[in-house]
Amino acid sequence: METKVYTPDEIPAAAALLTAGQLVAFPTETVYGLGADATNVDAVKQVYLAKGRPSDNPLIVHVADVETVERFAQPLSEAAKKLIKAFWPGPLTMIFKLQPDALAPEVTGGLATAAFRNPDNDATLALIRAAETPIVGPSANTSGKPSPTTAQHVLHDLHGKIAGILDDGPTKVGVESTVLDLSTDQPAILRPGAVTPEAIEQVIGMPVQTELHHVGATEVPKAPGMKYKHYAPNAQVYIVDRSEDWPQALAWAAQQEIPMGVMATDGILTNNLIPANCEQFSLGDDIQSASRKLFAGLRHFDTETKIKDILCQAFENKGLGLAYMNRLNKSAGQTHFSV
Known part of the structure; x- marks a missing residue:
């Protein structure tokens, strides 16, 4: 076809x-x-x-x-x-x-x-x-x-x-x-x-439950994204939780013998020394641009590079950040960079 x-x-x-x-x-x-x-x-x-x-x-x-x-x-x-x-x-x-x-x-x-x-x-x-x-x-x-x-x-x-x-x-x-x-x-x-x-x-004018994002293996989900693996690139994603963790995360990346991906806002990319073995993907300036570019960045490293590991910036888990972190956590399999 x-x-x-x-x-x-x-x-x-x-x-x-x-x-x-x-x-x-x-x-x-x-x-x-x-x-x-x-x-x-x-x-x-x-x-x-x-x-x-x-x-x-x-x-x-x-x-x-x-x-x-x-x-x-x-x-x-x-x-x-x-x-x-x-x-x-x-x-x-x-x-x-x-x-x-x-x-x-x-x-x-x-x-x-x-x-x-x-x-x-x-x-x-x-x-x-x-x-x-x-x-x-x-x-x-x-x-x-x-x-x-x-x-x-x-x-x-x-x-x-x-x-x-x-x-x-x-x-x-x-x-x-x-x-x-x-x-x-x-x-x-x-x-x-x-x-x-x-x-x-x-x-x-009434409260809304917010902690029902997953169902068990034998349950039928009411909505997409509640049960099966979602949003995952071929590479392993590591979530960098705080701005102050980036120097150590990038130092770790520099020690790797393979190319690495870095997905972060311009402030992070500008204010930190990005190792030579790391390819950058800008998430823009804020949570709005980061949400808009998240999937595009993951796909970029899937289709246009040979990257096997990606460091990706976390955002505060509120407002639009709640949706961004929901997708990012699933993309990473809940894997966070540990300082």
Whole structure:
């Protein structure tokens, strides 16, 4: 199969592929997703095959309007309506109880709930409208690898496995959406993202659980990223927790006989002597740019170098840093540089 790259001017052609049951990757403000008609079971099955994704890992359904959600979900709560008004379109995914047999088990992982999102990308919203169907959209990458933030990342992983890619340039946020479970009595964040717990609590006026990011080996996850290995490059990532740890981390790197990777903000890169055997990748100036560039940096060392070990900067575990550290910890397998 030849994978064709489409521009936003070619949305009708890309939508026709989705209508025909083909797979088309699409841009969002977070990462690129792998789209298929959410009501076409055969198409959804192809998503799992193309990614090499476990079949009990549920998919997020991307919609262009609230009315589509109401076709499938049980009546929305007042909290859900407030959050939709505040954050859609945007990087917030919400899990709702479904009407009986509303979506195929291939979409929901066999659960009676499903996750819905209204992405903040005009090209993708136009694609969904043109296809006249909601589309599933896991990250458009090989399962377990760093998520794609450009069309080129998608092409690297899935060329020849999918029919098309809608290219709208690099994504703006760089880490996947916040996943909020609204199918239980107390709202719970199952995956942190750009929409923070504090922002959600301010809108709905009630506390949100935040420590439910993992499930056991025999459990079916309600959201992506809770059970299986995610975001991992081929290289081993070591998290450098504090700014004052960098001199020792770089001294250790200098003693290694192999090339090393260093991912850090410009302040760290400028204020420390980077050894000759280390290749730098700038994460920019702050947590916003670091989140946007994290996956791109991991992919850079995977595809363009022979780096086997990467030192990567940590951020404070709050706000957007909560999402960044969630992804970085999974990329590193919870491995931290020890001083």
